Every structure is written in C-alpha cells, then in structure tokens.
Amino acid sequence: MLHPLEPIYALQKKDRRLIKLMREIRDIPQRKSDIEAQLAGSAQKLEIALDSRKHTEASLKELELEVESLKERITKYKNQQMEATTNDQYRAFVKEIGGVEREIGEREDKEIELMEALEKGKAIVAECKEKLAGEKAGIAGELAELDGRTAELTEQLEQVKSDRARAAEQCDKSILQKYTRILNNKRDFAVVMVEPGNHCGGCHMKLPPQVANDARNPTKIVGCNFCGRIVYNPVP
Numbered sequence: 185m186l187h188p189l190e191p192i193y194a195l196q197k198k199d200r201r202l203i204k205l206m207r208e209i210r211d212i213p214q215r216k217s218d219i220e221a222q223l224a225g226s227a228q229k230l231e232i233a234l235d236s237r238k239h240t241e242a243s244l245k246e247l248e249l250e251v252e253s254l255k256e257r258i259t260k261y262k263n264q265q266m267e268a269t270t271n272d273q274y275r276a277f278v279k280e281i282g283g284v285e286r287e288i289g290e291r292e293d294k295e296i297e298l299m300e301a302l303e304k305g306k307a308i309v310a311e312c313k314e315k316l317a318g319e320k321a322g323i324a325g326e327l328a329e330l331d332g333r334t335a336e337l338t339e340q341l342e343q344v345k346s347d348r349a350r351a352a353e354q355c356d357k358s359i360l361q362k363y364t365r366i367l368n369n370k371r372d373f374a375v376v377m378v379e380p381g382n383h384c385g386g387c388h389m390k391l392p393p394q395v396a397n398d399a400r401n402p403t404k405i406v407g408c409n410f411c412g413r414i415v416y417n418p419v420p
C-alpha cells in the first residue's frame with residue numbers, strides 16, 4: 185500500500201521549488217536597484233572629484249592674480265624709491281619692498297602645494313571616470329541578464345504551479361490541509377523524514393520510539409513532539 189505521505193512528500197518538493205523560484209523572482213528588483221545604486225554612487229564620486237579639482241584650480245588662479253598684483257606693487261615702489269629724496273625715504277621703500285616680497289614668497293609656496301594637489305585631483309578624476317565608464321558598460325549587460333532571468337524564472341514558476349496542482353490532486357485532502365497549515369507556519373518543511381537514530385529531520389530532536397514507529401505506519405499520521413512537523417519514515 186502506498187503510504188499517504190508519499191504524494192504529500194512529492195508535493196512538498198514542488199512547493200520547495202515554488203518557494204525558491206518566488207524568492208528569486210522577488211529579489212531581482214532589489215538586485216537591479218543595487219546595481220543602479222552602485223552606478224549612482226560612482227557618478228557621485230566623479231562629481232565630487234570634479235568639484236574638488238575645480239575648487240583647487242580656482243584657488244590657484246586667485247593666488248596667481250594676487251602674486252601678479254603684489255609684483256605690480258613692487259614695481260610701483262621701486263619707481264617711487266628711485267625718486268626718493270632722503271635716505272629715510274629710500275630705506276622705507278626697501279622695507280616695504282621686502283615685506284611685499286615675503287608675501288609673494290608665502291603665496292608661491294602655497295601655489296606649489298596647490299599644484300601638487302591639482303595633479304592628485306586630476307588623477308582621481310581620471311580614475312573615477314574610468315571606473316564609471318567600466319560600470320556603465322557592465323551594467324547594461326547585467327540588467328539585461330536579470331530581465332532575462334526573470335522571464336525564465338516566471339516561465340518555470342508557471343510550469344511548477346501546474347505540476348503542483350496536479351500533485352495536490354493525488355493527496356489525501358485532510359492530510360493536505362494539515363500539511364498546508366504546518367508549511368505556512370514553518371515556512372520550510374511540513375513533512376520531514378525520520379533520520380538515523382530516530383531523530384526528527386526538521387528540528388533534529390530525538391523522537392520517542394513510538395512516534396518513530398508510527399511514522400512508518402501508513403494508517404497513522406504523526407507529528408514531531410518538539411517542532412510539530414509531520415514525521416515520515418518510509419523505511420519498511
């Protein structure tokens with residue numbers, strides 16, 4: 185005699201497949217938006233790098249203008265110095281010129297720092313551009329692949345659904361109800377095999393000998409005392 189849990193066990197295999205397919209289909213939009221988010225992140229990094237480079241360039245330009253105007257001031261002082269009529273006046277210009285030269289020196293040191301920063305900034309921009317271009321090229325393929333996968337999985341899902349409906353027709357109605365209730369509760373397995381040493385295949389606790397024995401009996405449907413899953417022992 186066919187054990188009534190045999191068709192239920194077969195049905196469970198279809199349900200497992202169904203659950204797996206549905207999960208994978210459900211997760212695809214998230215995978216797509218993760219890919220898109222990564223691309224958006226890389227685009228943002230490039231924006232930041234470009235902004236930073238622009239800022240450095242502007243600061244450098246500003247410094248150059250300052251140096252230029254300081255140099256003009258020196259030229260002016262030197263002209264005035266030549267027209268000095270007293271030693272005191274002359275020395276005052278020397279002092280002024282020295283002060284301006286120091287200011288120029290400070291700005292020129294800063295210019296060198298900024299030029300180094302600009303070189304680094306340019307390298308970062310180039311790196312970001314390359315990364316983004318690579319990701320853009322890859323993303324189209326990845327997204328298309330995921331769309332293809334969705335179509336494939338949806339087709340498989342329809343097939344498994346109709347197989348499942350046929351398999352359900354082979355099942356005892358009251359056991360099927362019990363099975364469905366447990367599966368909805370446990371979300372993984374409702375029927376489990378008795379494992380060697382009379383352990384429940386669901387929670388792995390040791391079953392009482394009577395339960396392990398009854399799990400073989402086609403006229404009895406027994407549950408694990410610990411997790412409530414239906415235990416099945418097809419070994420004669």
Ligand SMILES: [Zn+2]
Pocket residue numbers: 384385386387388389408409410411412413
């Ligand atoms: Zn159990």
